[in-house]
């Protein structure tokens with residue numbers, strides 16, 4: 298990881314990437330493609346306990362740590378949701394807990410996905426982001442113990 | 448194309464619904480979510496607006512002119528609903544917030560006084576949560592058992608199993624939908640009512656999906672309670688109806704307390720108003736009553752028989768064009784259905800499909816349709832549901848079908 302690998306740097310990359318698409322269909326096809334690259338969660342995390350509430354589709358979120366950084370794995374049974382989830386993992390995973398907890402995530406607006414963050418949207422992206430931030434906040438609260446969340 | 452309306456008539460009917468001229472994501476709106484909420488014609492919007500501008504005042508008790516006018520509107524719609532349903536008298540019509548509140552009212556009053564720990568309530572497997580959860584909440588308090596009337600593979604209810612359940616349990620109540628919101632199935636509630644009565648049970652019919660689409664006569668059905676919502680029949684939100692037989696209402700204790708539902712109040716004791724007002728505590732939604740008048744005018748003018756006939760044409764067309772799409776499976780194939788088509792797509796999540804259709808300007812509902820046990824019965828987490836109205840056209844259904852084929856190419 299280089300020094301410029303911050304959340305806002307990753308957001309800028311995503312915005313640049315999405316600027317290629319004028320058509321909604323192309324944009325969603327790209328989101329779906331992103332989802333296909335998602336590695337999914339470990340089998341013991343594919344349970345109700347690790348499911349994010351408030352999604353019409355199912356989303357599983359697996360938090361962990363690598364050194365001082367928070368890492369996420371995630372999965373969904375719906376293609377678009379999985380793509381959105383992949384996008385969030387790409388932007389947030391492997392970043393310091395405090396940065397995750399504070400990230401304003403303005404890029405969703407820039408790439409025209411702001412509506413997906415509305416709490417009334419059935420995809421539960423808002424719940425997913427909230428859950429990622431909660432895990433991050435919990436981990437930063439624990440200081441530098443560096444333990445595995447379980 | 449339609450044997451019920453000429454093309455000019457269909458265009459004229461559509462012209463009455465301002466929302467149908469909307470664009471969504473740059474495309475003309477195709478509104479196929481009528482089972483969740485139907486749309487309102489201008490006349491309904493105008494009636495409510497006129498009421499607010501010219502007649503608004505609290506109903507009952509007022510001696511001034513505006514209050515009398517408002518009371519006439521509010522009580523007048525009670526008369527019209529009574530005649531719509533073939534009620535024995537206007538006092539059988541109780542206003543509530545919607546079908547949900549109407550069913551909760553029955554649970555909290557009739558249910559709380561008549562159900563005992565050893566009672567049994569039969570509930571259909573396909574019920575909207577509004578006709579299951581109130582009974583579960585009450586059951587957790589009283590301790591009675593809830594038995595499920597199972598559904599068959601075509602999303603009809605297993606009538607043989609129903610008879611056996613009546614024999615075995617002698618339930619106090621049967622709570623069943625007239626029409627399934629998830630699959631469109633019309634259940635034979637008149638037969639189910641006579642079987643229930645023969646076994647000493649009362650029957651509550653959830654009419655939320657039937658009253659807006661077919662002629663419903665409570666005497667012909669011979670049921671005991673019937674609930675529905677105005678917003679599914681081109682009327683306003685926030686207003687629903689409980690119809691109940693007069694003898695039952697007379698014997699039911701009040702539910703919510705407050706203004707309007709009392710006879711005489713003092714600290715040494717309070718006596719209650721007669722039904723239906725006993726069950727209508729507080730200021731009612733009288734503006735919605737003005738809207739419901741106009742919605743009933745609309746349905747009367749078109750004729751509920753023609754609404755039904757037209758929606759049957761649309762249903763047949765939808766089964767034909769959607770049924771021909773490879774990888775699409777329709778859930779709900781019973782012969783008697785209202786204008787609802789629920790389907791799943793091989794390898795495609797209903798949420799993804801709904802998102803794509805939305806981008807094409809097509810409004811369908813995806814998910815469990817507030818009937819999770821029904822979804823479980825068919826082994827799915829949800830479906831894609833298109834539900835029709837008298838203003839729906841074959842072209843709109845064709846656009847849905849084309850949209851499905853297009854999204855299959857991207858998503859499958």
Ligand SMILES: Cc1ncc(COP(=O)(O)O)c(C=O)c1O
Pocket residue numbers: 482483544545546547548575577578624626627628653655656676678687817
């Ligand atoms: C069959 C059925 N019952 C009850 C309801 C609840 O109606 P409301 O939300 O208007 O109270 C609905 C609405 O979706 C329904 O379809």
